[in-house]
Amino acid sequence: MAEKDDYLVDILVDLGAVSAEQVAALRPEAQSAGVGLVDLMLANKVVRPADVTQAKAAHFGAEVVNLSEVKVADDVISVIPRHIARKYRVIPVFKHDNTLTVALADPSDLDTIDSL
Known part of the structure; x- marks a missing residue:
């Protein structure tokens, strides 16, 4: 097995x-x-x-991002309310047009992905 x-x-x-x-x-x-x-x-x-x-x-199929090396713009960080970011352990990282890229603490957490 x-x-x-x-x-x-x-x-x-x-x-x-x-x-x-x-x-x-x-x-x-x-x-x-x-x-x-x-x-x-x-x-x-x-x-x-x-x-x-x-x-x-x-x-x-994800990318590893060292968050200590990324400067997240204020308008990007404000897209996801703090309580939601804490609840789902996500951080908005980049925004391009209508696409938001987030860093996930656990990329295998399908419930978080579905909720977002």
Whole structure:
């Protein structure tokens, strides 16, 4: 049976963040400990959190944005009310014509995407 984070593991291998040999060596330990393979790789510093973020972005067809490097215009930030931004953990980043680009804390949260 495939583990729930196997899609991320496959992407991490494809990105070169971890080797297939490392994955094969860690998989039995993750299974016996009852933890996810990605969590184990993070705990053992086999991969970095940034690698996992990049893998998730690749899976969802999203782009990783370092918000500390982005200057968001006041007219863009005001498009989404603060209480909505906090509730859904989103930040408006860019606006072009009638299209608003937002940064999501969790791009797999389909409820948030649907609500927006």
